[in-house]
């Protein structure tokens with residue numbers, strides 16, 4: 001596509017740069033994991049091409065699809081999770097960024113089909129409750145997206161894990177979704193460590209709600 005003006009160059013640059021955060025934060029191995037972002041104006045989605053190494057990703061080789069997953073502009077095969085990312089965007093209007101990883105500790109919880117319980121104040125701040133675990137689904141079509149939407153529907157958490165699979169994190173933009181993916185793995189590791197030395201103590205739901213409210217509404221600049 002040399003010499004041609006590509007669509008959504010700014011969003012391509014943003015999504016490409018954010019992909020570097022996945023290996024940097026030890027969330028992915030080899031070519032696994034992907035990020036997408038939805039453009040608020042056109043509803044087009046920028047997503048990672050399939051099977052390309054993280055260091056070889058460029059704004060130019062990102063794929064652009066419509067919200068139904070049809071390719072709009074791409075020289076490469078789109079990520080195998082594209083249909084599921086698009087399903088999430090169609091069913092969660094407030095979501096503009098989606099991240100998928102098989103990060104280790106969170107995926108260990110997924111392997112046993114167990115939610116990540118909310119047992120630290122930091123988790124209360126960020127997630128407002130447990131990180132739910134959705135059902136099993138096969139890769140390729142929309143089935144994964146369906147399970148993610150079901151898992152997040154009645155949850156305060158921006159991310160979930162899917163049974164036997166890994167992490168799906170969402171956000172009002174791609175960067176927020178990446179942050180949710182990083183925090184999911186960090187909290188999964190803390191809970192996993194706690195489980196080695198004892199039984200994590202639950203925090204009362206009303207206290208979690210207070211933590212979450214303060215963090216989302218008062219904390220920060």
Ligand SMILES: [Zn+2]
Pocket residue numbers: 100101102165166
């Ligand atoms: Zn996966």
